[in-house]
Amino acid sequence: MIFAMQVEIKRLLRFTLLLPLLTFFCSQVLADDMRPASLTITATSDTDFDVVWKVPLRNGKKEKISFVLPKNSQQLGLTRKHVVNNAYIEYSRFHRATGLSGMMLSIDGIERSKGDILVRIIAVNKDTLTTILNVDTPEYLIKKVVSLSTFDTAITYIEIGIEHILIGLDHLLFVACLVYISGTRKKLLYTITGFTIAHSITLFLSATNVMVIPIEPVEAVIALSIIFLAWEIAKNKQHSLSLRYPVLVSSSFGLLHGFGFAAVLSDIGLPETEKSLALLSFNIGVELGQLIFVLALFLLVKFASVLYKWLQHKPLTLPMLRLPISYLCGITATFWLIERLAAF
Structure with a gap:
């Protein structure tokens, strides 16, 4: 015994x-696949901007998340959709009378997302703003696109x-x-x-x-x-x-x-x-x-x-x-x- x-x-x-x-x-x-989704907004003029929305395919399926722009953002033309390198990618163009300034970005379904959403905003003068959206920070207000300082760039990419x-x-x-x-x-x-x-x-x-x-x-x-x-x-x-x-x-x-x-x-x-x-x-x-x-x-x-x-x-x-x-x-x-x- x-x-x-x-x-x-x-x-x-x-x-x-x-x-x-x-x-x-x-x-x-x-939980192997933790690649981030990304949203890149590039201003082509004071009122128009291109949007590239990239979402990794996890086990061959796209996460049910999407970006949301203000109602006064008017889409120009059709959305082009592709699947490249195991990722779903959307290309679209928008018009907004006031441009990027004062625009609120948000992600629909972010509470179900497995990772962060990396946001890059590129102004007409090529100044670049980089930020991260996640469950804790589901939206972002663009006040002014100002490139990160050298120190901030280093810290951001180290993180x-x-x-x-x-x-x-x-x-x-x-x-x-x-x-x-x-x-x-x-x-x-x-x-x-x-x-x-x-x-x-x-x-x-x-x-x-x-x-x-x-x-x-x-x-x-x-x-x-x-x-x-x-x-x-x-x-x-x-x-x-x-x-x-x-x-x-x-x-x-x-x-x-x-x-x-x-x-x-x-x-x-x-x-x-x-x-x-x-x-x-x-x-x-x-x-x-x-x-x-x-x-x-x-x-x-x-x-x-x-x-x-x-x-x-x-x-x-x-x-x-x-x-x-x-x-x-x-x-x-x-x-x-x-x-x-x-x-x-």
Whole structure:
């Protein structure tokens, strides 16, 4: 009887320790696609303006959200609709006697949206205003279109970069696998540095249109990269190239992840006058978000170790987490791979 109770307690303990991982797994499968919608308004004269409304397709379906302009905004011509790069795009033109000044923007159905709506307003003189609409801020009043200062531009795109990496769950899962296969802090430093340099190169190349690759196959290969690392963790062959030289893996696949970052940045857009600064700031934000995630990962493992030692009177070692990590990462990425291949 006592032995049976001990077995049940151990099972309950394992479940308690794995519960955060299971929750994380579910969130990966159900909430992977967090690309933002975007609304770009470009003034073509003091009274006319073009509108580009872009909504990502999630699982092949368009979110039921739409932009709303004041009633005194008169549409000129028909709305052109396209589906490009797994996103629904509308092009339309409007006339308003008073122009953009004093115009209230709002999003119908924003309470159902899974992400932010990025708004860019470009005046006739090319001054650009950038803001974000979400559940907390569902509307915006355009008082005057004034370009952000250099400091504000940097801060804005750093924040966007941090937010993107922290909701880019496939990138985070890849980083989590890199942390595990690194083994030592020194290897981890080299591995993360290699990943950073690699994805920074392709981010800059893609964002400046030097090298452009369709995003669908890139996203599929990103999922495949996680499956590969999960398989390497499961095999646990210390002489394998991945475990001996993780920096080679992080650098190679990092090139592909850079194209993924660039795809999101293309949805956001870059200010005409300070493209280089915005691009650099976005990349800095991605790196800061990445460091925040790695720190959170260490704290989580530390908490789990303390809890396990208190309950079991023995330390929680990384080898004990090997199979749960590899299975959860591998299964999650397999779902993504199937979903992304089906979207071709």
